[in-house]
Amino acid sequence: MSVGSGSRNHKPNSLLRKNIMSRDVVILGAGMHPWGKWGKNFVEYGVHAARAALKDAGIKWQDIEFVAGGATMRNGYPGYVAGATFSQALGWQGNEIMTCYAACATGSQALAAARAKIQAGQCEVALVVGADTTPKGFLAPQKGERPDDPDWVRFRLGITNPTYFSLYAQRRKDVYGATDEDFAAIKVKNAEHGFSNEYARYRKKFTIEEVLASPMVASPLRLFEICATSDGGAAVVVASKEYADRLGSQRQIKIGGISTVSPKFASADVEMPDIATDSAAASDAYSFRASIAQKAYEEAGIGPEDVSLAEVYDLSSAMELDWYEYIGLCAQGEAEKLLRDGDTRIGGRVPVNASGGLACFGEAVPAQALAQVCELTMQLRGEAGDRQVKDANVGVTGNQGLFGHGSSVVLQR
């Protein structure tokens, strides 16, 4: 079936007026707690990251007017009210709070909320925090007999997260000629990128042979090609450009666009946790993932050709190839060429996952989309050390998770 990406431009609603708000919002500070399996309370990681971001921004905690917290689902009630939990841990000081959960896109949705608050003139400076402590092994659904929950159903049928990753990987092999060596080369590239990243959990270089010798998890993907779950925390301080200028900030990075769009019916993507796609019997079919970055580009008034570097969601090594196409770095079916030509390694035309990506971090769900934003902030400031991408002016993130969530953030120097 033919699949479109479904730009919102098709929306036939003459009542819509866009771009009424033109107030620029900038990243003033970024901070992280190193990823790992530290086994501590998630609040520690979040507060560590928040304090680092505040220090980086050059402002005090008491200056913050609004806190947007990314929720975590595996740490009890404090995790469900993360905005309040982080505020209390930093010291109650009367700031407004909100908490959101959007699976892997949690951090970007919290960032979007803080940006909207600033754009609307309701505050000047806000703190966005996400942190998680994760259990070992497969992410599993809640206990009990719950046949109405698609997440429960798919595990009952033996369909795990790697199943979905591998269905896409195998399809790339069969349709576009991807090889097992291509998938391993992604891991090798990202491991090289992340080797010097002090925030990465896995800082070890690999050879293609080593990756291909790791145990098969879900054919054709192997253990070293599938992202782990990690503990970690990330935070950013965002402010109106006027605030940043008054502060005299020389290191501010503009938020050009944020996309947190939903899929469009009929969604043709085989998507966690669903057992079936939408039926396109009476509708056009759309690719959700290909639509995510489009809105961020449109807001920023740029296109993929303007991108200097990208941070994308390599839940598996093979999925990074899909992302090259979803964010428009190349046409569909050309991602393998981009990889093989060295375009996406540091030093290439458009480096992808200079941070090391999920391959080096593992996933700390509510922190991960913010970690992507932190990396781009460091890169666009020229502060990324050994992994610095030359002439980095525009960065884009691509991120996608369960239940129709996805996000893309465009940052501009």
Add this chain to the structure above:
Amino acid sequence: MSSSEISNGVNEALPVIEGWFTMDKADAHLIGSQCTRCQTYFFPGKVTFCRNPTCEGDTFDAVPLSREGTIWSYTDAQYKPPEPYVAADPFEPYAIAAVELAKERMIILGQLAKGITVDDVTTGMQVELQLQTLFSKDGQDYVSWVWQPKS
């Protein structure tokens, strides 16, 4: 629907998920819903309001979905999934396919039939739906749909 066809042992076999497929082994079908207004199919079939955003339908017919389709992609599971999957001990790896149904224009996942490995299938291959015991627990067999390559 009758489950007598695949009775196996003392207890009559039960579907792993109630209402998702017929238990007629000779003519196995997934059971979907079809909106009476826009004709869109849904699987699983439990739907109260039509999810096609251009349709305000709220009545549905239960319909058998096509029992033949084309492999969109495939993989396997080499490690034991967490609960609520009920795994044999020792764990037996199994293969999985995502299968595109032409009439319904949708892709449905499911395990491949026992004994079929990723080496036995390719993208684009024709498969058909069968019923198979997914697991047994406390002497009770539970049945699921599986995809079987057409000979």
